[in-house]
Amino acid sequence: MSKPVVSVVAYKDPYHSLREALELCDGLRDFDKSHKxxxxxxLVSWDFELPFPPFGVITTSAVVFALVRILHEEGFRNITIGEGPLAIPKPKGRAMFKTLGYEKLRDNYGVELIDFNEDKFEEVDFGNFKLSVARKVLEADKIINLPVLKTHNQCKVSLGIKNLKGCLNRKSKMFCHGKDWSLDHTFPHLMRKLPVALTVIDGIFTLAKGPGHTGYAYRKNLLIASRDALACDVVGAELMGYRAAEVGHLKYFAGLNNRDTDLAGIEIRGEDVEKHRSYIDYDWEWTVDDTGPIGFQRRGITGLAIRKYDDSLCTGCSTMYNPMLIMFMSAFKGKPFPNVEVVSGKRQVASPGFDYTVLFGRCACVLNKNNPDIKKAIALKGCPPSIQELDEALKEAGIFCDYNEYVKYRHYIFNRYKKEDGFDLGLYLM
Known part of the structure; x- marks a missing residue:
C-alpha cells in the first residue's frame, strides 16, 4: 500500500506557496469541474468591541484568497465558504466575512458565503450518538478543510479533524463536551461522514496555549497540505512538538479507521519536518493543589480556589473563562478573598469548607443545584455567563471587580504583536 502524501512548504507568499503545496501533494487530483x-x-470568533489579535487563532484571509484564486484558475466555479463561528449572543459570521474581506471573493469570483448558524442543520447518526451537521456541508461534493496550526488547551492540538466541529449547530457542539464522555471521542466521528478531500493547514502563524486570542502566537511560515486528513494532522502535530499517538483525538480517529499515527508511514514532500519541529505549549499551568493559575499564586492571591477547567467546559464558557480570571485579578487588593471556590463545566462538584461557591455557567449550576456542601451559592446561570453578570454577582460576596482592567488586558495582548516582527494584520484584513 502506498503511503499518504503530505506536503510541507516554506511560506513566501500566499499564492505561489499554496500552489507549490497543492502540486506537491497532488491536492486537486480527484476534483471535478462540476463539483460543489x-x-x-x-473562523471561531471575532470581537467587534475590543482589540482582537487574530494571529494563529483564525485562518489568514491571504491563504483563503489564494485558494479561491487557484480554484478559479483551474476552472472551478461552484465554490462556497462556510463556517459556524461562536454565535453568542447572536451569529457573527456575516460580520466576520465583511471584516476579513470575504465579500470581495463573492463579488470577484461568485463565491457563496454561508454562516452555518443562519442556515439549516440535519441530524446525522454516528452510532452511539447523533449530531446536527450544517446542511451545506452535507450537500458538498468536496470539502477543503482550512484549519490553523495551533494548540488547544483541551485537545492539545486543533488542526483539520478538530476544525470540523465548526460544522455543528450549537447544541451539538455543546454535546461534544459531555459529562460522561471525552471530547476527544466525539468530533472525530465527523471526519468519517463528511467528504473532506483536501486539508490545508495554515501555518503562517502558530499559537501556543490556544485555541483563543489569549494564547501566544509565533510566526511559523509553513503551509501543510494533504488529501489524507489524518496524515496532515499527524504532520501538523509533529511540527508543534507533539507525537500524534499522544494526542487523544488523533489516536482515537486512527483506531476507528485501523490506521497508525507513525510519521514513518507518511511520505513528506518539501521541507524537512525535523528542521521545523519546535514544541509549542498547549496548557495553562495550575497550582498543584488546583487553586488557580500559577500566576495567581505568584501574585500572592489567597482565599480563592478556581478549579482548572476540563474538557466538559463548552466553547462558550471557555471563551469567557479567561475574562473571568482577569476580573478576579482586578478585584485583588492585597488581602485574601473571602474563602471562595469557583467550579465550572459538567463534572466539577463543589467542595465543602468554602463560604462562597461560584457556579460558573449553566452546567455547573445544574450539576450543583442541591449540593449540601455549598454554604452560599453565587450562581452564574448564563450560557455562557457575561462579564457583567460575573461583576454584579461577585459584589454579593464583597468582591469588587474592575472592568477597566480587563479592557487594559485586551489592549495588552493586542499590542504585544508588532508588524515589524511579522504580525501583519494585512494577512487578515483584505
Missing part, C-alpha cells in the same frame, strides 16, 4: 466545493476555514 465547500471551503471550511477556522
Amino acid at each position: 466545493i465547500l471551503i471550511k476555514p477556522n
Whole structure:
C-alpha cells in the first residue's frame, strides 16, 4: 500500500506557496469541474468591541484568497465558504466575512458565503450518538478543510479533524463536551461522514496555549497540505512538538479507521519536518493543589480556589473563562478573598469548607443545584455567563471587580504583536 502524501512548504507568499503545496501533494487530483466545493476555514470568533489579535487563532484571509484564486484558475466555479463561528449572543459570521474581506471573493469570483448558524442543520447518526451537521456541508461534493496550526488547551492540538466541529449547530457542539464522555471521542466521528478531500493547514502563524486570542502566537511560515486528513494532522502535530499517538483525538480517529499515527508511514514532500519541529505549549499551568493559575499564586492571591477547567467546559464558557480570571485579578487588593471556590463545566462538584461557591455557567449550576456542601451559592446561570453578570454577582460576596482592567488586558495582548516582527494584520484584513 502506498503511503499518504503530505506536503510541507516554506511560506513566501500566499499564492505561489499554496500552489507549490497543492502540486506537491497532488491536492486537486480527484476534483471535478462540476463539483460543489465547500471551503471550511477556522473562523471561531471575532470581537467587534475590543482589540482582537487574530494571529494563529483564525485562518489568514491571504491563504483563503489564494485558494479561491487557484480554484478559479483551474476552472472551478461552484465554490462556497462556510463556517459556524461562536454565535453568542447572536451569529457573527456575516460580520466576520465583511471584516476579513470575504465579500470581495463573492463579488470577484461568485463565491457563496454561508454562516452555518443562519442556515439549516440535519441530524446525522454516528452510532452511539447523533449530531446536527450544517446542511451545506452535507450537500458538498468536496470539502477543503482550512484549519490553523495551533494548540488547544483541551485537545492539545486543533488542526483539520478538530476544525470540523465548526460544522455543528450549537447544541451539538455543546454535546461534544459531555459529562460522561471525552471530547476527544466525539468530533472525530465527523471526519468519517463528511467528504473532506483536501486539508490545508495554515501555518503562517502558530499559537501556543490556544485555541483563543489569549494564547501566544509565533510566526511559523509553513503551509501543510494533504488529501489524507489524518496524515496532515499527524504532520501538523509533529511540527508543534507533539507525537500524534499522544494526542487523544488523533489516536482515537486512527483506531476507528485501523490506521497508525507513525510519521514513518507518511511520505513528506518539501521541507524537512525535523528542521521545523519546535514544541509549542498547549496548557495553562495550575497550582498543584488546583487553586488557580500559577500566576495567581505568584501574585500572592489567597482565599480563592478556581478549579482548572476540563474538557466538559463548552466553547462558550471557555471563551469567557479567561475574562473571568482577569476580573478576579482586578478585584485583588492585597488581602485574601473571602474563602471562595469557583467550579465550572459538567463534572466539577463543589467542595465543602468554602463560604462562597461560584457556579460558573449553566452546567455547573445544574450539576450543583442541591449540593449540601455549598454554604452560599453565587450562581452564574448564563450560557455562557457575561462579564457583567460575573461583576454584579461577585459584589454579593464583597468582591469588587474592575472592568477597566480587563479592557487594559485586551489592549495588552493586542499590542504585544508588532508588524515589524511579522504580525501583519494585512494577512487578515483584505
